[in-house]
Amino acid sequence: MLERLAALRAADAPTHGGHVLSYVYDPGLAEVDELAAAAMRAVQPVNGLDPTTFTSVAVMERELVGFARAVLHGPTDGPDVVVGSVTSGGTESCLLAVKAARDAFRARHGDRPGVRPRVVVAASAHAAFRKAAQYLDVTLTTLPVDPASGLPDAAAYVAELDRRSVDGGRDVALVVVSAPSYPHGVVDPVAEVAAAAHERGVDVHVDACVGGWVLPFWGAAGGGQVPPFDFAVPGVTSISADVHKYGYAPKGTSVLLVRGRDRQRRQFFATTAWPGYPVVNAGMSGSRPAGPLAAAWAVSQALGTEGYTALTARCVRATRALHAAVGQLDGLRVVGSPTGPLIAVATDESVPAERRVDPHVWADAARARGWVLQPQPGLTQGDGTRLPHTTHLTVTPVTEATLDDLVPALAASADEVRGVGRPDTSGVLAALGAVSPAPAAAGGPALAAPTSDEMWAALLTALDTDGGSPRRGTGAVLPDRLAPLMAVMESLPGPVAERLLVEILARVAEPLDDAAPGA
Structure with missing residues (x-):
């Protein structure tokens, strides 16, 4: 079972080494991980x-x-x-x-x-x-x-x-x-x-x-x-x-x-x-x-104030380096003036279209180079103003040790996709629109929401996953490129986008038909 678990873990995004700039917080200290594991084992029951x-x-x-x-x-x-x-x-x-x-x-x-x-x-x-x-x-x-x-x-x-x-x-x-x-x-x-x-x-x-x-x-x-x-x-x-x-x-x-x-x-x-x-x-x-x-x-x-301050200093240096690096990428910009180790990167709308870089397309290009950045969809606020879609970077102490590889990868990814627009969502919206209830006429009956199977079929068609489902290998459902999905999420009405997200996550964890204990 441990060999099977190791094989399953091999398909996960790496939790150490700084290649995933979201979800995980790696201090770059193996002894901290070892201490945590030993403490957990000591109180396991x-x-x-x-x-x-x-x-x-x-x-x-x-x-x-x-x-x-x-x-x-x-x-x-x-x-x-x-x-x-x-x-x-x-x-x-x-x-x-x-x-x-x-x-x-x-x-x-x-x-x-x-x-x-x-x-x-x-x-x-x-x-x-x-x-x-x-x-x-x-x-x-x-x-x-x-x-x-x-x-x-x-x-x-x-x-x-x-x-x-x-x-x-x-x-x-x-x-x-x-x-x-x-x-x-x-x-x-x-x-x-x-x-x-x-x-x-x-x-x-x-x-x-x-x-x-x-x-x-x-x-x-x-x-x-x-x-x-x-x-x-x-x-x-x-x-x-x-x-x-x-x-x-x-x-x-x-x-x-x-x-x-x-x-x-x-x-x-x-x-x-x-x-x-x-x-x-x-x-x-x-x-x-x-x-x-x-x-x-x-x-x-174990870390105490002194240890946390030392680790934070590594975050400070890495964050400053990434701020400077993104500032050198034609077509991208850092949003606002962040305080702390989080960075949001958006398209620089001040340059001509042929020089702009879409942050989600950029994140997909970086992923192909082994770096996982986190796309964030745009949002129309209640007052009508629009928050741009961005790519999020969580900077951790280990990021400092990766800068010599990370910064060139970010630059090469930007060069690769500069001038490339957002993915066309018209076909996706058509596939999903076919199963999404139209607004009911004023005073008329509420229309039924799509069934799970209808929504799932539309998703597979929309994302062109070639029949992808939890049966495929590691259970991955989403394609390697997330920019198309992010564009779809922004284009759909909120309730439909949320229903789609529910279906994705629910399907990932559904048992397979032939699953059996110990199989």
């Missing part, structure tokens, strides 16, 4: 559900939360004491922050007919908040960001804070700002938004899932000034920070820190209303593995 039975869980969580609190300047006593918990990842941390704010809003305001608590986010906020709104029955208000800088306007947050609901009262339960936002790598105006929200008694969550374990060390590592974003900012009430990103721990561990014990307790679930053991959970799950916690605890304790 432990159930994190009950830290009173498995007391090691309580100690590790306490010390990991304490480390995060220290680097994010959380008070250690008094009514503003910062407390926290370890979750399975950034999405769970964000969901819990929304739940706590929703429940606090309901406790303060009681039953107000027709009024649902609102969460105000920027368009660049992580999709986890859209999931939270759907799961937790809150209204999400999305603010546009500037297409040039990727930043939201603090004044727009203030306007939403002051907007009255149907009963004349305020209905904002939480505002969310990012440090930095994943799509563009820029830090939102945290201090300005937090000041306005604090004045109005509204909670503020800082989504530092990607930045929480690197921005605290960025300045000391030579990266320059970081805009204020943590608990040193008055009005910030919670912060999410993923240890499995720039904390260099295995997936999945995140820390959710909250200002004030009473506020943090609202994220918990507890019940005695059944005949079994009393149930109390700090997060979404009941039983939970202790392995990721142990690995995160061990890695953070």
Whole structure:
């Protein structure tokens, strides 16, 4: 079985070595990986559900939360004491922050007919908040960001804070700002938004899932000034920070820190209303593995502030080098002025069409050379402005060691596709349009959505995968070139594009007809 697993893993994108500039965070230190693996193995049978039975869980969580609190300047006593918990990842941390704010809003305001608590986010906020709104029955208000800088306007947050609901009262339960936002790598105006929200008694969550374990060390590592974003900012009430990103721990561990014990307790679930053991959970799950916690605890304790600062310095140098390299590529540009190790690259519209480089076509050319960049579709915002489609680069410490190969590959890829336009999506849209319900006439019946099989057949036709399905080799469904799929996603109505994504992911994991245990 281990030989089979090794064969399956051989088909994966490489998790080490810096050739994948998204999803994985490689410190370039084999001993860190070895330490994490040993820590996970040591607690493999432990159930994190009950830290009173498995007391090691309580100690590790306490010390990991304490480390995060220290680097994010959380008070250690008094009514503003910062407390926290370890979750399975950034999405769970964000969901819990929304739940706590929703429940606090309901406790303060009681039953107000027709009024649902609102969460105000920027368009660049992580999709986890859209999931939270759907799961937790809150209204999400999305603010546009500037297409040039990727930043939201603090004044727009203030306007939403002051907007009255149907009963004349305020209905904002939480505002969310990012440090930095994943799509563009820029830090939102945290201090300005937090000041306005604090004045109005509204909670503020800082989504530092990607930045929480690197921005605290960025300045000391030579990266320059970081805009204020943590608990040193008055009005910030919670912060999410993923240890499995720039904390260099295995997936999945995140820390959710909250200002004030009473506020943090609202994220918990507890019940005695059944005949079994009393149930109390700090997060979404009941039983939970202790392995990721142990690995995160061990890695953070071993690296400490000095180790994280040294690794961040490597990120700083690599990020600067890539900024400069992209700046030399005719037809491409870096979006905004990122703070931290994330870069978004878009087409430079200021040059003639024959000199422009499409970032998704560029990413496909780089993939053919062995470098995996992450395409991001464009977005038309609620105010009608258009965010350009981009390619995302996550820079990690190991990136510095790859620059002599990476930079020429990026340049050669740009040269190869310069002047090449986006893929033609007309045939794709025709294939998908044939199975997508047309809008119902005003007052008429809703038209049935396509079945899974209809959507799948249209996808295979649209992407010209030659009958590709989970039966093929490793289970890969998507073609090697992602630019056509990204272009299709942007062209389709949102619900159809989302339905298509569901079908892709669901089909990848479907059992094969001839699958059997041990086969």
